[in-house]
Amino acid sequence: MRLAELSERSGVSTATIKYYLREGLLPPGRRVNATTAEYDEEHLRRLRLVRALIQVGGIPVAKAREVLSHVDDESLGRTIRLGAALWALPQDPEPDEEDPDVVAARAEVDRLLESLGWETSREMASLSPVHRSLVVAVATLRRLGYPWDAELMEPYARQMHQVASRQLDFMETYDTLKEQVEVAVASAVLFEPVLSALHRLAQEEESARRYGIE
Amino acid sequence: MRLAELSERSGVSTATIKYYLREGLLPPGRRVNATTAEYDEEHLRRLRLVRALIQVGGIPVAKAREVLSHVDDESLGRTIRLGAALWALPQDPEPDEEDPDVVAARAEVDRLLESLGWETSREMASLSPVHRSLVVAVATLRRLGYPWDAELMEPYARQMHQVASRQLDFMETYDTLKEQVEVAVASAVLFEPVLSALHRLAQEEESARRYGIE
Known part of the structure; x- marks a missing residue:
């Protein structure tokens, strides 16, 4: 054309x-x-x-x-090609490792990964900006008085694992590896707003079911 | 003090x-x-x-x-008090209802809510800025060549419903209604980054499991 x-x-x-x-x-x-x-x-x-x-x-x-x-x-390789593209996306800045909330959050994230059996994520912890984002987000929760520990996070992590698994299934419906990597990168940017909107809509729905509307 | x-x-x-x-x-x-x-x-x-x-x-x-x-x-009432606070948070602007991607996205979201049996969300559709965000996010996916339909969204919506349900359980561990509403509002802001980081970490983990690292 x-x-x-x-x-x-x-x-x-x-x-x-x-x-x-x-x-x-x-x-x-x-x-x-x-x-x-x-x-x-x-x-x-x-x-x-x-x-x-x-x-x-x-x-x-x-x-x-x-x-x-x-x-x-x-x-x-496929994982690295996918990871390298995702890791090049804008990321959180390095957290302050002297901050006690960061130290505690890092320990909780490590406990979480251990109890989930996410061995690759533990091995890649010091390299992965995604791991760093999780530490920063949990440290912020702690700082503001919501001390989320590994036990509270675990069911959410399992749910997100199911979501991720479905997304890879969807990615695999594309023929070539190049297309698969492209769709994975696009969905890292485009899919988050859909997931977040579905999450808030589910909160409204569940709240209305439990407490009614009046 | x-x-x-x-x-x-x-x-x-x-x-x-x-x-x-x-x-x-x-x-x-x-x-x-x-x-x-x-x-x-x-x-x-x-x-x-x-x-x-x-x-x-x-x-x-x-x-x-x-x-x-x-x-x-x-x-x-509890749902409205919670909803009113969430609805006052910054929201997407009104989408362009003449845009064919917006029209198609709105129809898909409606099909989704129907098949999920989320009756309250359907009734509140024209009022809720959360509903609007979902329409905007799906329209963006369509515009960029990822035509996500109701069938593709449904499993994710069910997963998000489970997440929301757990969050309300957690909210209910607080004694007073005032504290419950406060924690719900705080978590609307603070919890999203945790969920998003868990999601990306799960993608890495699942990708490494399926395709290995080399």
Whole structure:
């Protein structure tokens, strides 16, 4: 397809597509002649992913380029390729390890992972920015007087494991590994708001069931 | 306790506490003499909630005052009191009802609620900003080429219902209705980051289990 069709099918203006091409976020089209290039379904898919990262995720262009370079890196194993892209997304800053709430939160998170048997997560703890986010979130709860311990977190973690498992099942319905990695990265950005809205809606529903509405 | 102790126990500076008192976010202490007031456990709890709303939730002072006025409104029933406080939190803007993705997303959300039997949520659909958030999130997925329908959402919604149900159980371990409403509002702000971090950590763990690490 030509640039105009790519623009129409993606809902992204031709000016923006040209900008993404210049910034290397989108691979160049196949040259037909001096002024025209052909684009294909892969360009359309990539364009949607770029939109998800930049427009919905609010990720800067340079960061998006880094995420996409991991998505495209055929030399990585599947878990690392997926992880490397997710880890390149914006993350919490390093917590203050002198802070007693951070120390206590780190211990609780470790107890949680042990009791869940999440051995990989324990091994990767010092590397993973996702692990760090959990420590920061639990430390904040503690600081504000809600001392969430491993036992309180465990049932939620199991529930989230089921959610994650379903998402990987969904990811696996895509044919190629490249598409699977793309959909995983897009859903890291796009899926969180759906989950969060479903969660709040369920709170309303359950509250109405238990206490009625009057 | 005196102002200095309230400051120490909450980790909030005396200057900030005085500011919250002036802004009506914290009820005045009991006057002991012309220059001294006494504060109690309820002040400490309220101060933590104010911190959660303003510091973690990034909610402006005027909005926080509105949320707290609902928390304190004894005339409201439990569901409404809880709902009114949650609804006063910052919400998505109204979606564009002419947008075909919004129209399709609204129809899918309605199909979802019907198949879940969430009757209250259906009845409150036009009022609830939470319902609106879900429509907006699903419309964004569709726009970017991930057409999530009711069938795909349903298992996640059931999982989130279990999470919400556990949270209400936890809320009910607090003695007074006022404390229960407070903990519900705080957890709307503080709990989301924990759930989101658990979700991403579970993705890493499950991915490593399925595909190994190499």
